[in-house]
Amino acid sequence: MVNYKGGQSMYYSSGNYEAFAKPEKPEGIEKKHAYIVGSGLAGLAAACFLIRDAQMPGENITVFESLPIAGGSCDGLHDPQKGYIMRGGREMDNHFECMWDLFRSIPSIVNPGETIFSEYYKLNKEDPNYSLCRVTEKQGQDAHTDRQYGLNKNAEKQILKLMLSTDEELADKKIDDVFDEDFYKTNFWIYWQTMFAFEKWHSALEMKLYMQRYIHHIDGLPDLSALRFTRYNQYESMILPMLKYIEDAGGKIAYNTQVTDIQCETSPTRKAARYIAYVQDGVEKYLELTDDDFVFITNGSQGDGSAYGDQTHAPEITIKNGQGPSIELWKKLAAQDDAFGHPDKFFKDIKETSWESWTVDTANKQILSAIEKICHRDPLSGKVVTGGIVTAKDSSWLMSWTINRQGQFVDQPDDHCLIWVYGLNCWDDDGDYVHKPMYKCTGEELCQEWLYHIGIPVDEIDELAKQCNTTPCMMPYVTSFFEPRAYGDRPLVVPVGSVNIAFVGQYAETPRDTVFTTEYSIRTAMEAVYTLCNVDRGVPEVWGSVFDVRELIKAGVKMNDGKMIKEWPLPAAQKAAIAAAFKLINNTEISKLLIRLGAAEKKDFAPIVEMPKVKVEVTSRVSELKDSKTAKIGAGVTVASLMAIAALLHRKKS
Ligand SMILES: Cc1cc2nc3c(=O)[nH]c(=O)nc-3n(C[C@H](O)[C@H](O)[C@H](O)COP(=O)(O)OP(=O)(O)OC[C@H]3O[C@@H](n4cnc5c(N)ncnc54)[C@H](O)[C@@H]3O)c2cc1C
Numbered sequence: 001m002v003n004y005k006g007g008q009s010m011y012y013s014s015g016n017y018e019a020f021a022k023p024e025k026p027e028g029i030e031k032k033h034a035y036i037v038g039s040g041l042a043g044l045a046a047a048c049f050l051i052r053d054a055q056m057p058g059e060n061i062t063v064f065e066s067l068p069i070a071g072g073s074c075d076g077l078h079d080p081q082k083g084y085i086m087r088g089g090r091e092m093d094n095h096f097e098c099m100w101d102l103f104r105s106i107p108s109i110v111n112p113g114e115t116i117f118s119e120y121y122k123l124n125k126e127d128p129n130y131s132l133c134r135v136t137e138k139q140g141q142d143a144h145t146d147r148q149y150g151l152n153k154n155a156e157k158q159i160l161k162l163m164l165s166t167d168e169e170l171a172d173k174k175i176d177d178v179f180d181e182d183f184y185k186t187n188f189w190i191y192w193q194t195m196f197a198f199e200k201w202h203s204a205l206e207m208k209l210y211m212q213r214y215i216h217h218i219d220g221l222p223d224l225s226a227l228r229f230t231r232y233n234q235y236e237s238m239i240l241p242m243l244k245y246i247e248d249a250g251g252k253i254a255y256n257t258q259v260t261d262i263q264c265e266t267s268p269t270r271k272a273a274r275y276i277a278y279v280q281d282g283v284e285k286y287l288e289l290t291d292d293d294f295v296f297i298t299n300g301s302q303g304d305g306s307a308y309g310d311q312t313h314a315p316e317i318t319i320k321n322g323q324g325p326s327i328e329l330w331k332k333l334a335a336q337d338d339a340f341g342h343p344d345k346f347f348k349d350i351k352e353t354s355w356e357s358w359t360v361d362t363a364n365k366q367i368l369s370a371i372e373k374i375c376h377r378d379p380l381s382g383k384v385v386t387g388g389i390v391t392a393k394d395s396s397w398l399m400s401w402t403i404n405r406q407g408q409f410v411d412q413p414d415d416h417c418l419i420w421v422y423g424l425n426c427w428d429d430d431g432d433y434v435h436k437p438m439y440k441c442t443g444e445e446l447c448q449e450w451l452y453h454i455g456i457p458v459d460e461i462d463e464l465a466k467q468c469n470t471t472p473c474m475m476p477y478v479t480s481f482f483e484p485r486a487y488g489d490r491p492l493v494v495p496v497g498s499v500n501i502a503f504v505g506q507y508a509e510t511p512r513d514t515v516f517t518t519e520y521s522i523r524t525a526m527e528a529v530y531t532l533c534n535v536d537r538g539v540p541e542v543w544g545s546v547f548d549v550r551e552l553i554k555a556g557v558k559m560n561d562g563k564m565i566k567e568w569p570l571p572a573a574q575k576a577a578i579a580a581a582f583k584l585i586n587n588t589e590i591s592k593l594l595i596r597l598g599a600a601e602k603k604d605f606a607p608i609v610e611m612p613k614v615k616v617e618v619t620s621r622v623s624e625l626k627d628s629k630t631a632k633i634g635a636g637v638t639v640a641s642l643m644a645i646a647a648l649l650h651r652k653k654s
Contacts, residue, residue, distance in 0.1 A: 010494075010531040013538025019101065023537035025055040031292055032056060032533070035276060037259045038298030038326065039065035040072025041518055042505035044242040045102060045525035046296045051249045052105050054533035058250030064278055066258035066325050070243055073303035074518065076233025078409055082310040083469040086359050087303070089404055089420050090234050091195070091227045091388065095216070096519035097540035098526045103238075106245050110232070110410065116241055123231055127405070130225035131387035132376040135190060137394045140374055140455025145187045147222040148561045153569060154182040156559070162208050170205035171486035178204045188559075191221055194391040194400045196516065197424060201352055202482035206515065213514045216545035218555040224388030233408050234518075256281050258325055262295060264501060266337040271498045294500045294532045296525070299333065299491065300346060300507035301326040302478050302516075309472040311443040315356070317476050322347045324477065330507070341491040346480040346507065353480040356438050357422035358446045358472040363415045364464060370454045371403065371417070379417045380406055392453040397423035397431055397438050399453055421450050426474070433461060443470030481506045481515040493524050494531040502528035512542040553597045565599050 013019075034050050036043045043063050050056040063070075069077070077085045092099075103116035111119045135143040151159070158179050162170075165178075175198060183189055184200070192198060198207060220226025230237035243253065261277040273295045276287045289295065304324030309315035322331075322344065330343040347353070362368070371379050375386045385403035392399050401421040408418045426438040433452035434445045441449070447470040451461045490509040494502045502508075504524045506515045513520050526539050545551040560568055565578060585591045586605040594600040 009534075010527055011538055012541035014541050014544065018538035019540065021537050023053055023535050026534045026536075028292075029054055029056050029533060030060075032294060033060045033292065034062070034294045034296060035287065035289070036061070036063040036296045036298075037262075037329070038072060038301065038505065039063045039067075039070035039253055039255075040298055040301065040303075040505065040521060041074050041238070041242075042298050042521035042525050043072075043296065044070065044239065044246065045098075045522040046502075046504055046529055047246045047251050048102055048106065048242055049526050049529040049535075050533065051246065051251065052102075053535045053537065054529055056533065058246065058248075059252075061246070061249075061251040063246070063251065063253045064257045064259050064276075065253060065255050068255050070253055070255075071235045071239035072298070072301055074234045074239055075303075076235035076409065078411060079308075079471070082308065083471045084359050084361050084409060084412070084418050085308065085471045085473060086233055086408065086418065086420050087306065087357055087473050087475060088422075089229070089402055090518055091224075092229065092518060093214070093217070093226065094228065095543035095545070096517070096522070097543060098523040099519045101540055102522055102526070106241050109241050109244060110236075116230075116238060120228065120230055120237075124228040127383045128225065129227050129229060129384050129387050130220075131223045131390070133374050133386075133390060134223060134388075135187075135391050135393050136374060136453070137392070139453060140370065140392075142374070143393055145190070145222065148187055149191075149222065149559055150187040150561070151559060152182055152186065154180070155186050155188065158183050159188075159211070159559075162204065163211055165204075165208060167205055167208075167487065170203075170208060172484045173204040174201050174484050175204050175207050176200040178207075187222070190391060190393055194389060194398065194424070195221070195224070197355065197422075197479055198482065199352070199424065199479070201484075202479065203484045205485065206482055209512065210514045212546040213512065213542065214545075215555050216543070216548075216551045218558045227388050229404050231405060232410060236410055238518075254280060259297075259329055260284075261332050262297065262329070262501075264333070264336050266339075267497070269497045271337060271339065271495055271501055273501045289500065291499045294502065296502050296504050296528055296532075297329070297333070298326060298505040299330040299341065299503050300343060300477075300480070300505065302480055302506060303475065305476045307474045307476075309443055309474075311469050311471070314440055314442050314445075315472050315474040317350065317354075317439075317474050319350075319476060321350055327477075337495075338488070339491060339495040339497075341503075341507070341509075342489045343507075345485050345489045346483050347477060348483075350476040351427055353478065353483060354426060354474060354476045355422060355424050355478055356426045356446075356472060356474045357420060358443060358450075358470050360419040360421060360447050360450060360468050360470045362417055362419070362468040363413070364467050366460070367451065367454075367456065367464060367468070368417060370451075370456055371419075374454060375403070379403055380415065382406060395423070395432060395449075395453055396429045397425045397449065399423040399450065401450060401454075419450070421446070433458070439474060441472070443472050444468075446470055446472050479516070493527045498532075500532065502532055504528050550593070550597060553594065553599050557597065557599050562598070564601065564604070565594070566604055 036046050047061050075087050100117050106116045108114040108119045133142050135145045137143040162178050217226035257278050257280040259278045262273050263275050264273045273289050278285055304326050305319040307315035307317045327347050333340045368379050377385050379385050389400040389402045403419050423438050431449040434449045444465050447465040447468050448461050490507050491503045493508045493510055505521050508524045591605050
């Protein structure tokens with residue numbers, strides 16, 4: 001139970017008892033109003049939760065959006081001049097608990113009678129996502145990483161150390177502070193870095209949270225079978241239905257309206273927003289606020305300052321470090337109270353937080369056939385194509401590309417394929433075909449580099465790139481939330497003492513969840529609405545797989561590329577401990593569990609593996625315990641924990 005202010009609370013739940021509940025209407029909700037800054041997923045989700053769960057009249061809800069379009073960083077746009085633009089394609093998970101909680105109530109637009117959730121569920125059941133070629137090299141050849149992690153002893157030790165470190169220990173630490181080349185040369189890092197867009201200078205704390213949050217996906221990471229996708233781009237599949245839901249209920253979206261300031265009365269025990277200043281279609285306006293006027297603020301946006309190019313123009317970033325509409329508002333708030341966070345931690349260096357993506361639009365048969373050769377699927381079948389990203393591991397730009405189900409846009413011509421490409425290294429190095437750094441390239445040049453890495457013969461690349469239409473986008477702050485941070489740099493969703501202020505989106509602090517996800521924005525929105533409006537229903541907790549011994553054992557086996565515990569390359573002392581443990585758990589539910597999960601086999605338990613060097617010690621220890629039932633039970637429990645930790649990491653913290 002998280003108590004933020006007198007009498008009001010928000011609590012987490014798991015299981016489906018609370019999931020099926022419709023909360024009581026909060027007392028006095030008709031008299032309250034909500035002003036939401038930002039129409040990204042967080043802002044729109046806040047509006048939806050206000051309508052569905054807080055049961056606030058829709059007419060009382062206003063969303064301010066500085067752009068002429070909703071959706072923020074969750075996009076998909078067909079620009080008649082430039083072409084199709086997808087800044088990103090959102091990889092999603094079955095355990096985005098708050099998102100599915102919401103989307104079961106939002107009707108689909110393209111499939112009457114379905115919700116966003118039911119549409120997505122059926123689609124991903126019928127056409128599950130998985131990759132048939134995750135990594136290439138040498139111009140489109142399969143690099144045969146073959147679902148292996150290839151972790152060496154030192155890399156495993158470093159992963160263990162990170163996993164067991166506390167959040168406090170990892171405050172302000174970089175990934176490079178906890179890993180070295182032994183780790184960076186593994187397949188694990190290739191998969192991890194390119195799937196989540198982590199750089200070595202990013203937050204070690206966030207990396208740990210990711211490992212814990214997605215421990216249940218260790219098995220599905222190498223071939224991306226852990227992922228699920230919407231049918232169309234996320235603007236059409238998610239944002240448009242949310243907008244319709246809000247507007248049908250009477251909610252208003254005020255476009256071209258930039259909130260420039262929110263002034264608050266603050267003390268250590270009480271914080272209240274008192275007025276909002278905004279510029280609407282060029283006109284300055286003010287709105288006075290009472291305690292009954294709730295303000296939900298998207299503080300910071302990874303999409304701020306996005307610069308678009310086209311087939312013949314490179315995108316040009318025009319903002320400087322720290323500039324951007326959402327950042328400037330957050331800075332003004334942060335100047336009023338330390339509890340409102342430290343935006344400078346996230347937006348101080350565009351070079352550290354940017355990358356570029358581009359959308360290639362092609363109907364060229366030779367290109368389609370080169371794609372099919374790599375991903376072993378017909379790109380125009382309308383079904384899963386690459387099954388997530390394909391990474392060209394020898395690309396100097398560290399380029400990855402993906403093709404989701406075509407058409408990705410409702411209006412896309414049947415014979416066209418849209419490819420999303422991105423590169424992490426956009427500033428310094430020339431391409432392998434194009435002799436320029438990525439950020440200086442036009443759409444056509446970016447396309448050339450991609451064609452090179454999918455194996456198009458070098459003498460045909462220039463001509464084929466001309467036949468495609470490619471739209472690039474530089475995002476100066478796309479990974480700004482991955483910058484090293486400490487507790488307090490992000491404001492709590494509802495700061496202590498707040499009566500009407502909540503922070504939503506990727507730069508608000510909520511425990512255990514990970515940023516750069518659609519879920520994070522929706523979760524913070526749900527927590528914000530439930531807290532400020534006193535909605536008496538549990539917010540689903542972050543999926544607890546890291547606390548599930550089964551998931552830990554499975555992860556341990558997977559991280560050892562399928563090897564059973566006895567085959568793990570452990571020092572003699574640890575092998576001895578495991579051998580002793582195996583004796584103690586022989587013929588128990590724990591030994592059965594290990595066998596079931598592929599961590600051991602029947603014959604491991606009787607007799608146990610011989611460990612000559614330590615045999616004497618083990619034997620005497622076992623004989624001490626073997627007659628005592630209590631000791632056996634106690635040992636069983638200990639062993640379960642030991643197995644779990646050993647299975648996951650099989651190195652003790654050094
Ligand atoms: C390239 C890319 C790839 C991604 N890949 C994935 C993925 O694979 N899986 C996944 O789960 N998620 C992914 N995401 C993340 C996910 O899409 C975003 O985290 C999420 O959409 C953010 O939503 P938000 O509402 O928190 O913020 P934003 O979408 O950034 O929205 C903020 C909105 O608020 C507006 N705004 C801000 N300040 C003001 C102001 N002062 N006045 C008025 N308006 C304001 C902005 O204009 C913007 O529209 C990806 C995002 C990108 C960009």
